[in-house]
Amino acid sequence: MRKLWKQGLAVCSAAVLVLGLAACGDTKQESKEKDKSASAGNESASSDFDPADYPVAISMDNMNHPVHRIVQMGFLKAAEKLGYTNAKVIGTEGTDSAENFAAAEAFSAEGGKGLLLWAGDSSSYPTIAKCAAAGTVVGIPHFNHQQEDGSYPEGLAFNMACNPKTYGKDVADLMAEKLDGKEGTIALTQNTKNVTENNATQAFRDEWEVMKDKYKLDKIKILDTQLEGGVIDQATAINLAIIQSNQDLIGAFGTTGNSPITWADAAAKAGKKDGEVFIAGMDATExxxxxxxxGKVQALVAQPLYDEAYKTMEYLDTIFRGGTVPEWTDLEAPIVTKEGTDKNGIAYHRDIAKQVQEFFK
Known part of the structure; x- marks a missing residue:
């Protein structure tokens, strides 16, 4: 499998490591599973079907980011299990989405049959259409691309993600319980302004108002949402400035994969003791x-990074074999705490993180 990884790296251009991750996509139509629900189409596949004849790839930016490594491992492990020996990672090590899309289009033009495209906004739509027209089955996990009319971008075979409104609400519920009766401010930070992160922070705000009927929260103010970006040092400095401007800060929720670390480090630099600021952020990375x-961070939103990539490869396989898959699949993002168990606990996610380290040695 490491051979497959190295093969993918050869396609990529070198750049800086920055987090471009936006948290998961919103699901407006949980019923959109339609009658297109996953079928047992494998039985209808040609008896001479050989997965080795089907090149597949996962195309993304920030290829070496630990969050993205989890996604890559899920896709490549599924490909290996299903017999796809021509599987690779393509894209870019930097943040230029245009390079990612160019790599995807090149893969398609060279005969690529299946593609997991890591793309969070409409700038990817021309690439999706172009790849599909060339005969490549394109699936996107993690980001919801459902349009206002319920349709999906031209050429997109399927889409899956967890719901940022759900985990934004879940974080608000937990923080409200822990901060019951206290006084101070809460900060919300995002990587960029995008539909996914916007929905997460807005859902937090909306749920906080609901929680006022259950807990004593009237003396807690939620600050305007700030952009911390994806570079750890810069984000830490931005969060430190927020704390220095709001010495009564008692809570922070960041929607980037680095936000647990950037907020915890900022709090330490501001002289705050561990746990003095209730910090919640994205992703159960090492x-x-x-x-x-x-105890520096109190909660992590465990986006289903591994599961969504593994399932994307399974969906590609089903389609190749003549089956059908749901147009939309809704996924769960558990909230991980120190006291949690199973998917809500540290051990479960430690195991996945360990697998990533071993996989990409």
């Missing part, structure tokens, strides 16, 4: 889990 276990 570094974030370390901070959670040490």
């Amino acid at each position: 570094g974030n889990l370390d901070y959670l276990e040490a």
Whole structure:
């Protein structure tokens, strides 16, 4: 499998490591599973079907980011299990989405049959259409691309994600319980302004108002949402400035994969003790889990990074074999705490993080 990874790296251009991750997509139509629900189409496939004849790839930017490594591992492990020996990672190590899309289009033009495209906004739509027209089956996990009329972009075979409104609400519920009766401010930060992160922070705000009927929260103010970006040092400095401007800060929710670390480090630099600021952020990566276990962070939103990529490859396989899959699949993002168990606990996600380290040695 490492051979497949190296093969994918050869396609990519070198650049800086920055997080371009936006959290998961909103699901406006949970009933959109339609009658297109996953079928047992494997039985209808040609008896001479050979997965080795089907090149597949996962195309994304920020290829070496630990969050994205989890996604890559899920896709490549599924490909290996299903017999797809021509599977690779393509895209770019930097943040230029145009390079990612160019790599996807090149893969398609060279005969690529299946593609997991990591794309969070409409700038990807021309690429999706172009790849599909060339005969490549394109699936997108993590980001919801459902349009206002319920349709999906031209050429997109399927889409899956967790719901940022759900985990934004879940974080608000947990923080409201922990901050019951206290006084101070809460900060919300995002990587960029985008539909996914916007929905997460707005859902937090909306749920906070609901929680006022259950807990004593009237003396807690939620600050305007700020952009911390994806570079750790810069984000830490931005969050430190927020704390310095709001010395009564008692809570922070960041929607980037680095936000647990950037908020915890900012709090430490501001002289705050571990746990003095209730910090919640995205992704159960190794570094974030370390901070959670040490008590520097209180909650992590565990986006289903591995599961969504693994399932994307399974969906591609089903389609190749003549089956059908749901146009939309709704996924769960558990909230991980130090006291949690199973998918809500540290051990479960430690195991996935360990697998990533071993996989990409």
